[in-house]
Amino acid sequence: MADLILKPNLAQADDVYADLLAAHEGLSKEDSDALNARLILILANHIGDRAVLRAALDAARTAAPAG
Amino acid sequence: MNKIFEIPLYPYTRSPDQDAQTPARRKVVIVGAGPIGLAAAIDLAQQGIEAIVLDDNDKVSFGSRAICFAKRPLEILDRLGCGQEMVDKGVVWNLGKVFFGDRKVYEFNLLPEEGHQRPAFINLQQYYFEEYLVNRARALESEGAPIELRGQNKVLKVTDRGDHTELLIDTPEGQYTLEADWLIACDGAGSPIRAMMGLDFVGRVFEDNFLIADVIMDADFPTERWFWFDPPFNKGQSALLHKQPDGVWRIDLQLGWDIDKEEEKKPENVIPRLKAMLGEDVKFDLEWVSIYTFQCRRMEKFRHNRVIFAGDSAHQVSPFGARGANSGLQDTDNLVWKLKMVIDGTAPDSLLDSYDAERVHGADENILNSSRSTDFITPKSETSRIFRDAVLDLSEKYEFARPLVNSGRLSVPCTYDGSPLNTPDALPGGPARTRPGAPCPDAPLGNGFLLGDLGDRFTLLTIDAEAPDTLDESGITVIRLALSGADDATGALAARYLGDAKSAVYLIRPDQHVAARWDSFDETATRAAIRRATGQE
Numbered sequence A: 001m002a003d004l005i006l007k008p009n010l011a012q013a014d015d016v017y018a019d020l021l022a023a024h025e026g027l028s029k030e031d032s033d034a035l036n037a038r039l040i041l042i043l044a045n046h047i048g049d050r051a052v053l054r055a056a057l058d059a060a061r062t063a064a065p066a067g
Numbered sequence B: 001m002n003k004i005f006e007i008p009l010y011p012y013t014r015s016p017d018q019d020a021q022t023p024a025r026r027k028v029v030i031v032g033a034g035p036i037g038l039a040a041a042i043d044l045a046q047q048g049i050e051a052i053v054l055d056d057n058d059k060v061s062f063g064s065r066a067i068c069f070a071k072r073p074l075e076i077l078d079r080l081g082c083g084q085e086m087v088d089k090g091v092v093w094n095l096g097k098v099f100f101g102d103r104k105v106y107e108f109n110l111l112p113e114e115g116h117q118r119p120a121f122i123n124l125q126q127y128y129f130e131e132y133l134v135n136r137a138r139a140l141e142s143e144g145a146p147i148e149l150r151g152q153n154k155v156l157k158v159t160d161r162g163d164h165t166e167l168l169i170d171t172p173e174g175q176y177t178l179e180a181d182w183l184i185a186c187d188g189a190g191s192p193i194r195a196m197m198g199l200d201f202v203g204r205v206f207e208d209n210f211l212i213a214d215v216i217m218d219a220d221f222p223t224e225r226w227f228w229f230d231p232p233f234n235k236g237q238s239a240l241l242h243k244q245p246d247g248v249w250r251i252d253l254q255l256g257w258d259i260d261k262e263e264e265k266k267p268e269n270v271i272p273r274l275k276a277m278l279g280e281d282v283k284f285d286l287e288w289v290s291i292y293t294f295q296c297r298r299m300e301k302f303r304h305n306r307v308i309f310a311g312d313s314a315h316q317v318s319p320f321g322a323r324g325a326n327s328g329l330q331d332t333d334n335l336v337w338k339l340k341m342v343i344d345g346t347a348p349d350s351l352l353d354s355y356d357a358e359r360v361h362g363a364d365e366n367i368l369n370s371s372r373s374t375d376f377i378t379p380k381s382e383t384s385r386i387f388r389d390a391v392l393d394l395s396e397k398y399e400f401a402r403p404l405v406n407s408g409r410l411s412v413p414c415t416y417d418g419s420p421l422n423t424p425d426a427l428p429g430g431p432a433r434t435r436p437g438a439p440c441p442d443a444p445l446g447n448g449f450l451l452g453d454l455g456d457r458f459t460l461l462t463i464d465a466e467a468p469d470t471l472d473e474s475g476i477t478v479i480r481l482a483l484s485g486a487d488d489a490t491g492a493l494a495a496r497y498l499g500d501a502k503s504a505v506y507l508i509r510p511d512q513h514v515a516a517r518w519d520s521f522d523e524t525a526t527r528a529a530i531r532r533a534t535g536q537e
C-alpha cells in the first residue's frame, strides 16, 4: 500500500494550478461544485486505495482551521 | 372478484384453551402471522415442535408490501416445503435500468451465477407469499403436525414468569390466559410486545415520504427494474417501476418531507402523478396505495429470557434493497434449530444467545446497506446531492462510476464471521465464500442440487475424503453426505467448496451455514466442532 504523498509531487505546479482555474472559468457556483465533485470521484477511482483516500480526507480536514 | 387479501384465511374459531380451568401451557407460541411468524411455525412444526400462532387479524398482508424475494429466502422456503409455489408464481427478473433526469444513464444485468437451483430474485406480492405459507401450515396441520393458526387472537399482556411467559389474549368471545414455554414475537415493526415489555427500538428516521402504489395495467413495459433519479415527472425526487405477477406493477414515488399524507393518498391526487409517469393513454387500476416514511433501527438484544424477537419487531430497514422479509426469514432459519435443541435438551439454553449474536450482526449489516441506499436516493445535504448527481452524470459515460450508483443493494445473506459457534478455518486454500459462518452456496449434483441434501440436521459433507457415515456426539447425530469429483459435472462444487484444496470435510449446521471445515476427517476435531456449534464448549 502506497502512503499519501504530502511532499511536492507536481513538476509543473503553476501549470497544474492554472489548469484547475481554467476548467472552472465562467462556470456558475453550481456548475463549479458539480465539476469538483466529478473530479474528486474520477481521482478517487484513479487512486483506487481506500487507505490513501482516507489519509487524504484527514489531511484535507485538518489543513484549515475548523469553520 | 375479491382480492386474496380481503378473504379471511384463518378465521376465528374457539380453541379448547379458552375453556381450560387452569391456563393451558404450550411449547412455543408465536405472536404474528406475517411472513416471519408463519415461517417460524412451519419450521418448528415440521420438526415436531408444537407451534401456536396468534394473530389479531385473520387475513394476509393488506396490499403487496414486500415484492422482492432473494435467492437465500427461497432456499429457506425450499427447506420449509413451499419454495416451488413461490418461484412458479413469481416473476424472475435480471435487468435493471437507471435514469437520471430525462435520460437513461445505464442498464445492468444481475447476471446470476450459474449452478443454483433458485434465481437471484423473484417478484411476488407479499399477500401471495403469506398465502402460500398459510397453505403450507394447513397442509402440515392436516398431516397431524403440531401447528395451529388462531385468527383474531390479540395479545394484550405478557408477563415473564421465569420458566415460561403468561399471555393475556383477547378474542371475539372474550379474553383468556395462555402460558408459553417459549414466545416468539413476530408482531411487526410496531411490536406491541416490545412496547409491553418496555424495550427500546432505536435508530434513524429518514425524513422523507414515499407514495407506494400497486397498479394493474396491460402495459408493454419489460420485466425490468426501472429506477429514476430526478425524473421530469417527479422533479427533484426519485421513482421506481417494478413488475409483479398478474399484471400488477409496483410504483414508488418519493414525495419529500412536508406533505399532507391524507391528501396525497386520495385517488384524485395519485392518478395524475401516475399518468405523468406512465403516459396519458395508459389505462390502469389502482390496487393499493400507501404512504410511507422509512426507518432503520433495531432492538439492542433480540432475546429476552423466554421471549425472542424475530423479523420487523426486532429490526426495521428501509425497503431499498429488499431486506425486511428477506432478513426476517434468516432470523427464523437461525433460531428454530437452536430452539428445538434447547427444547429437546440436546443443547444448553445459552445456545439461544448465539441467535442474538448472529442475527444482531445480520441486522447491522442490513441496516448499514439500506441506510446507504437511502442516503444515495434521498440526499440529505446540498453536498451529498452534488456528489450523488456527479456519480449519476459520470455513470452514463464511465464504467467506473456505475458501482457507486446505489438504488438499493439487493439482499444477500450474512456470513456469521466471528460467531461463537464457528471453529477456526482449517481448510488451506479453501474458498473464502464457504469459510466458517458462511451460508452454503448451492451447486448442481447429478440431477439435483446440493442444498436439497442439506439442512434440518447437522451434516458432515465430505468431498473426496473419508469419514464415518454417522457420528454421535453429546446427543447429536451427524450424518455424512459423501461427494466426489464424479458428482460434480459442472465443476461448481469444487470451485465453491474446494478452491485450491484437494479434498474437504465440512460440518454444516441445520440452517445450512458452515460451522467448521478441514482438509480431511479428524474425529477429535470434528467432535469438538459439534460441541462448539451447539453451544456446549
Ligand SMILES: Cc1cc2nc3c(=O)[nH]c(=O)nc-3n(C[C@H](O)[C@H](O)[C@H](O)COP(=O)(O)OP(=O)(O)OC[C@H]3O[C@@H](n4cnc5c(N)ncnc54)[C@H](O)[C@@H]3O)c2cc1C
Residues within 6 Å of the ligand: B031, B032, B033, B034, B035, B036, B037, B054, B055, B056, B057, B061, B065, B066, B067, B068, B069, B126, B153, B154, B155, B156, B186, B187, B188, B189, B191, B192, B193, B212, B292, B310, B311, B312, B313, B319, B321, B322, B323, B324, B325, B326, B327, B328
Ligand atoms: C412498501 C414496502 C415494501 C417492502 N418491500 C420489501 C421487499 O421487496 N422485500 C422484503 O424482503 N421486504 C420488504 N418489505 C418489508 C416487509 O414487508 C416486512 O419486513 C415484513 O412484512 C415483516 O414481516 P413480519 O412477519 O416480521 O411482520 P408483519 O408482516 O408486520 O406481521 C406482523 C403480524 O403481527 C400481528 N400482530 C401485531 N400485533 C399483534 C398482537 N398484539 N396480537 C396478535 N397479533 C399481532 C399483525 O396483525 C401482523 O399480522 C417492504 C415493506 C414495505 C412497507
